[in-house]
Amino acid sequence: MQIKDIIKKVKQIEIRTKKKSEATLMGQYHSAFKGQGMTFSEVRPYQFGDEIRRIDWNKTARFREPFVKVMEEERELTMMLLVDISASMDYGTKTQLKREFVAEIAASLGFSAAGNNDKVGLILFADKVYKVIPPKKGRKHILAIISTILTADYVPAESKIDMALEYMMSVFKKRSMLFMFSDFEDEYDVKMLRVASRKHQLLGMRIFDDKDVEIPDVGYTLFQDSETGKQIWANTSSARWRYEFAEKQKQKVKNLEEDFENSSAKLMNINTGEDYSKFLYQYFRKR
Numbered sequence: 001m002q003i004k005d006i007i008k009k010v011k012q013i014e015i016r017t018k019k020k021s022e023a024t025l026m027g028q029y030h031s032a033f034k035g036q037g038m039t040f041s042e043v044r045p046y047q048f049g050d051e052i053r054r055i056d057w058n059k060t061a062r063f064r065e066p067f068v069k070v071m072e073e074e075r076e077l078t079m080m081l082l083v084d085i086s087a088s089m090d091y092g093t094k095t096q097l098k099r100e101f102v103a104e105i106a107a108s109l110g111f112s113a114a115g116n117n118d119k120v121g122l123i124l125f126a127d128k129v130y131k132v133i134p135p136k137k138g139r140k141h142i143l144a145i146i147s148t149i150l151t152a153d154y155v156p157a158e159s160k161i162d163m164a165l166e167y168m169m170s171v172f173k174k175r176s177m178l179f180m181f182s183d184f185e186d187e188y189d190v191k192m193l194r195v196a197s198r199k200h201q202l203l204g205m206r207i208f209d210d211k212d213v214e215i216p217d218v219g220y221t222l223f224q225d226s227e228t229g230k231q232i233w234a235n236t237s238s239a240r241w242r243y244e245f246a247e248k249q250k251q252k253v254k255n256l257e258e259d260f261e262n263s264s265a266k267l268m269n270i271n272t273g274e275d276y277s278k279f280l281y282q283y284f285r286k287r
Contacts, residue, residue, distance in 0.1 A: 028284035084182035087226035090154035127157035162192035
């Protein structure tokens with residue numbers, strides 16, 4: 001992809017997603033993520049209805065009239081986008097490649113966070129962490145993240161989501177919102193999911209294509225795993241073969257959903273080209 005094409009693509013994504021985030025997501029985002037605690041703001045004279053536990057006893061004793069501490073919500077949050085750049089994510093049979101779809105969803109989340117004055121960071125991973133963009137604020141920073149997702153070299157290697165989560169926890173100590181984008185085709189350590197969701201707020205976003213779950217009848221076909229290079233011939237004309245493949249994929253997704261639920265984390269299954277904003281809206285609303 002040439003530089004002018006990248007700039008054009010990023011601009012198109014910005015226009016689409018800013019409208020979407022401002023129209024449907026930003027209000028729900030603000031309501032969902034109200035902050036992580038309270039911080040001291042000022043001391044003022046007691047007013048009828050103030051909570052007794054807010055009384056500043058030192059100042060009350062000194063001035064011989066009641067004063068209370070005014071607390072403000074700690075509003076600033078950190079959003080981390082963890083994006084799988086294994087080769088299976090550079091694929092798509094519909095209107096978009098998975099990587100383009102991820103870039104668009106990440107943009108919607110990023111602009112929602114930017115509108116709330118929150119920081120956004122990025123981790124690209126596959127079999128290891130390949131790139132980290134530290135959390136910052138602002139429109140230009142979000143555009144840089146979108147461009148990075150679009151132009152990354154997608155790696156022919158199995159993705160290790162537990163390794164990415166472990167890296168996240170070792171480097172970023174502050175509790176954050178984690179949005180992990182992957183097709184979750186590879187194995188992972190369930191224990192790491194549990195540990196990560198205890199420390200951070202974790203939402204897994206499984207991005208899939210129709211052909212990930214069902215194979216059409218195209219006769220004898222040679223399939224190659226884009227990550228491992230493993231090849232296998234299959235008779236897709238066999239209704240039994242297609243049925244068993246689809247059932248195996250359904251079971252894999254069911255196991256994934258159970259692992260996330262048992263880890264107190266959330267999971268979304270989103271087909272490329274699908275209206276992802278309704279999923280995010282519902283997620284923020286339930287928060």
